[in-house]
Amino acid sequence: xxxxxxxxxxxxxxxxxxxxxxxxxxxxxxxxxxxxxxxxxxxxxxxxxxxxxxxxxxxxxxxxxxxxxxxxxxxxxxxxxxxxxxxxxxxxxxxxxxxxxxxxxxxxxxxxxxxxxxxxxxxxxxxxxxxxxxxxxxxxxxxxxxxxxxxxxxxxxxxxxxxxxxxxxxxxxxxxxxxxxxxxxxxxxxxxxxxxxxxxxxxxxxxxxxxxxxxxxxxxxxxxxxxxxxxxxxxxxxxxxxxxxxxxxxxxxxxxxxxxxxxxxxxxxxxxxxxxxxxxxxxxxxxxxxxxxxxxxxxxxxxxxxxxxxxxxxxxxxxxxxxxxxxxxxxxxxxxxxxxxxxxxxxxxxxxxxxxxxxxxxxxxxxxxxxxxxxxxxxxxx
Numbered sequence: 279x280x281x282x283x284x285x286x287x288x289x290x291x292x293x294x295x296x297x298x299x300x301x302x303x304x305x306x307x308x309x310x311x312x313x314x315x316x317x318x319x320x321x322x323x324x325x326x327x328x329x330x331x332x333x334x335x336x337x338x339x340x341x342x343x344x345x346x347x348x349x350x351x352x353x354x355x356x357x358x359x360x361x362x363x364x365x366x367x368x369x370x371x372x373x374x375x376x377x378x379x380x381x382x383x384x385x386x387x388x389x390x391x392x393x394x395x396x397x398x399x400x401x402x403x404x405x406x407x408x409x410x411x412x413x414x415x416x417x418x419x420x421x422x423x424x425x426x427x428x429x430x431x432x433x434x435x436x437x438x439x440x441x442x443x444x445x446x447x448x449x450x451x452x453x454x455x456x457x458x459x460x461x462x463x464x465x466x467x468x469x470x471x472x473x474x475x476x477x478x479x480x481x482x483x484x485x486x487x488x489x490x491x492x493x494x495x496x497x498x499x500x501x502x503x504x505x506x507x508x509x510x511x512x513x514x515x516x517x518x519x520x521x522x523x524x525x526x527x528x529x530x531x532x533x534x535x536x537x538x539x540x541x542x543x544x545x546x547x548x549x550x551x552x553x554x555x556x557x558x559x560x561x562x563x564x565x566x567x568x569x570x571x572x573x574x575x576x577x578x579x580x581x582x583x584x585x586x587x588x589x590x591x592x593x594x595x596x597x598x599x600x601x602x603x604x605x606x607x608x609x610x611x612x613x614x615x616x617x618x619x620x621x622x623x624x625x626x627x628x629x630x631x632x633x634x635x636x637x638x639x640x641x642x643x644x645x646x647x648x649x650x651x652x653x654x655x656x657x658x659x660x
Contacts, residue, residue: 280390283448284383285406286440287347290433291377292414293421294354298370301426305363315370317620322374324616327381331609339386339605340448347441349376351434358430369430380407381612385605386448388596394542396596400589401537408530412523480598481607483654485614488591490649491554492618494561494642495584497626501638508635509567525581532585540586546594549586550653554646556583561643565636598654 299312307315334342353373360366383403391399421429503518510517540549560579563572592608599607626638 280383280386280448281403281406283343283347283440283444284379284403285410286436287350287377287379288407288410289414289417290350290354290410290436290440292410292412293418293429293433293436294357294414296415296418297422297426297429301357301430302363302366304426305360305366307363307366311363315367318367319370319374319377320616320619322371323377324613324620326375326377327613327616328606328609331381331385331605331607331612334382334385334605334609335603339382339389340444342605343379343382343386343448344441344445346376346379346382347437347444349373350379351437351441352376354430354434354437358427358434381608382605384592384596384608388592388604388608393597395538397541397546397589397593398538400592401533404537404585404589404592405530405533408526408533412526412530480654481595481603481610483652484591484595484598484607485610487550487649487652488611489614489618490645490652491557491584491587491591492615493622493625494645495557495580496619496622497629497638497642498561498564498580500623501626501630504630505564505635506573509573510570521577525577528578528581529585532582533589536582537586537589541590541593546590546597547653547655549590550594551650553583553587553590554650554653556580557587558643558646558650559583561639561646565639565643567636 295316298315299307302312302315330342330346350373353369353371353376355369356372357366357369360369380403384400387399387403388396417432418429421432502521506513506518506521540552544552556579560576560581560583563579564576566572568575591611595607595611596604625641629637629641
């Protein structure tokens with residue numbers, strides 16, 4: 279049930295994302311203003327995710343997850359009903375502020391899972407994220423046939439229905455230390471405050487790791503279509519869409535099939551380092567070129583590395599904080615990732631335009647190497 283809740287939330291996000299800039303232009307927005315709507319969403323998420331995480335530790339995962347879904351429904355509804363550009367920004371702020379189902383879902387899965395099974399389940403949850411982004415644009419493309427505002431109403435209805443189902447069917451879980459009842463919840467506020475306080479340094483370090491890695495990968499996502507256009511001028515838009523779909527499909531396969539065995543065989547720290555090494559190598563190959571062969575090799579390295587990295591980072595975070603403060607730590611991690619999604623595209627765009635086509639990926643490779651040095655050792659937890 280947690281998986282389907284997160285997947286449906288990501289479907290809602292994927293429904294509105296492609297049409298959002300075009301919808302904004304209907305209100306007189308410039309291209310820069312339309313693009314800023316995406317940044318506004320990420321900025322609101324960056325601020326709100328740690329807060330939602332702390333609230334889920336204090337009051338339980340279910341009420342916070344349902345509240346966030348209701349907030350997303352309201353945000354999408356306001357966007358669809360917008361009569362002016364500022365209302366459009368308000369709707370995206372509301373939706374971004376409520377967009378923390380993924381971190382709270384991760385915390386709920388961590389509460390329910392046995393430690394040895396947790397990486398696999400977190401990988402499945404990450405795959406739900408990918409499935410949402412594949413299905414969302416497809417649904418949105420059909421909804422947009424009825425008008426550019428209709429996808430936002432569909433997303434609002436989906437989020438509201440998702441909240442209702444989650445309220446009724448979100449499973450109870452094994453209580454962790456200090457919790458009461460059989461609901462998906464965290465420990466009591468006193469225990470959380472004490473244990474979370476001792477885990478803050480390593481949680482912050484892992485959040486920095488999330489930030490540094492996401493800057494590079496978000497920059498890759500933002501400039502990849504431009505890269506293909508420059509290096510393969512004869513290909514059309516269908517090829518670009520096909521490449522993105524292939525990336526999403528391979529990411530889902532990695533997260534469902536490889537994350538669990540990688541963590542079981544290497545442990546979370548070594549799996550993180552291996553994933554970052556693959557990302558760095560993939561970025562270097564992408565920067566160098568090499569035609570379609572080079573592009574294919576680069577994408578496999580990047581997708582396998584990033585696909586293992588995300589769920590493994592979440593597992594390492596849960597290991598570091600123990601049974602207390604999971605929501606706080608995962609919310610902090612999601613907020614740091616949202617900041618990376620703001621910085622990464624801007625930085626990559628400037629490098630691509632002013633330095634060279636391969637520059638964003640060399641910088642991303644350097645960031646992956648820096649991230650390798652940030653991965654904490656066991657001794658850093660104490």
